[in-house]
Amino acid sequence: MPFKILKKQELVPAIHLMDISAPRIARKAQPGQFVILRIDETGERIPLTIADFDRKKGTITMIFQAMGKTTTQLSTLKEGNYLLDFIGPLGNPAHIENEGTVILVGGGVGVAPVFPQARAFKEAGNKVISIIGARSANLLLWEDKMREFSDELYITTDDGSKGHHGFVTDIVKKILESGTKVDRVIAIGPPVMMRAVAGVTKPFNVKTIVSLNSIMVDGTGMCGACRVLVGNETRFACVDGPEFDAHLVDFTLLMNRLAIYQPEEKIAFEKYKCEREGCKC
Ligand SMILES: Cc1cc2nc3c(=O)[nH]c(=O)nc-3n(C[C@H](O)[C@H](O)[C@H](O)COP(=O)(O)OP(=O)(O)OC[C@H]3O[C@@H](n4cnc5c(N)ncnc54)[C@H](O)[C@@H]3O)c2cc1C
Ligand code: FES
Incomplete structure (x- = not known):
């Protein structure tokens, strides 16, 4: 049964929001889980995190960055169009309980998966300190939504156009160095950012969780x-994760494996652009 796109919006350049009608998934979705979708019968399967869900309306919200063939093709779809396959919720839900003070770090499109966790940690009675970062102010996502569920919200931009001029790790370090008792840090974003957060929190011995975005195909182990x-130990991110103890993750292997199909991804994207633009090369 195809899945209808109920809402489609470009939030910031190249980052899109999509609401999909998927009542059975919405009924069970929990923060930290993801879906795997396929646009049509010739499409590849791609995983996207559940950025939000509405059990009453039966919708799943995804936020994705158009970066290669499939995400760019997805970004061209409109409200009223359909996705052929939409499977989920996959992966383990985030571990959410009353820990005390929790720092949530979201980098780039990683702010989207951090949001349902910020809300859930707040609802569980935690003090929520959120840190969201982007390259520039015009690429910042969901500041208002994050503010609603945060006791403190810090913004960082690489170019200094809003908030702290620098990286999310600068703020994490500052908070930890100030002596604030932090019980857990959750970081979601590019692997290089998650590795950097892990590096900052390790000397302070603060439990740090990251959500790994390794290449996935079936999503079922x-x-x-x-x-x-x-x-x-070898673990499968789709069934053992996607969340893991950041201090134990081999980020170099993760980044190397994420890059292994780059030549093929480049060819697929060029072919897609040629077909779309009707070029004869
Ligand atoms: C659990 C999980 C949750 C994710 N959530 C989000 C999200 O909420 N928003 C978002 O924008 N992106 C998310 N991603 C990444 C997203 O799946 C990739 O950006 C997408 O698959 C790229 O496909 P493409 O054809 O557009 O680009 P391509 O050019 O094919 O790939 C670009 C890069 O994306 C990665 N990638 C490619 N194929 C896959 C794949 N099958 N699985 C995982 N990574 C792949 C590789 O690093 C690759 O170099 C998530 C990944 C995982 C594993
Ligand atoms: S995606 Fe196939 S084992 Fe995880």
Whole structure:
């Protein structure tokens, strides 16, 4: 049964929001989980985090960055169009309980998956300190939504156009150095950012959780594509994760594996652009 796109919006350049009608997934979705979708019968399967869900309306919200063939093709779809496959909720829900003080760090499009966790940690009675970062002010996502569920909200931009001029890690370090008792840090964003956050929190011995975005195909533990090394053990991000102890993750392997299909991804994207533009090359 195809899945209808109920809402489609470009939030900031190249980052899009989509609400999909998927009542059965919405009924069970929890923060931290993801879906795997396929646009049409010739399309590839891609994983996207559940950025929000509405059980009453039966909708799942995704926020994605148009970066290659499939996400760009997805960004061209309109309200009223359909996705052929939409599978979920996949992965383990985030571990949410009353810990005390929790720092949530979202970088770039990673702010979207951080949002349902910020809300859930707040509702569980935690003090929520959120840090959201982007390259520039015009690329910042969901500041208002994050503010609603944060006791403190810090903004960082690489170019200094809004908030702190620098990286999210600068703020994490500042808070930890100030002596504030922090019980848990959750960081979601590019692997390089998650590795940097892990590096900052380790000397302070603060439990730090990251959500790993390794390449996924089936999302059910069968294909092995998403394998990651955590504490020197092979784990499958789709069924054992996607969240893991940041201090145990081998980020170098993760980043190397994310890059293994780059030549093929480049060809697929060029072919897609040629077909779309009717070029004869
Ligand atoms: C659990 C999980 C949740 C994710 N959530 C989000 C999200 O909420 N928003 C978002 O914008 N992106 C998210 N991603 C990343 C998203 O899946 C990739 O950006 C997308 O698959 C790229 O496809 P493409 O064809 O557009 O680009 P391509 O050019 O094919 O790939 C660009 C890069 O994306 C990564 N990638 C490619 N194929 C996959 C794949 N099958 N699985 C995972 N990564 C892949 C690789 O690093 C690759 O170099 C998530 C990934 C995972 C594993
Ligand atoms: S995506 Fe196939 S085992 Fe995880």
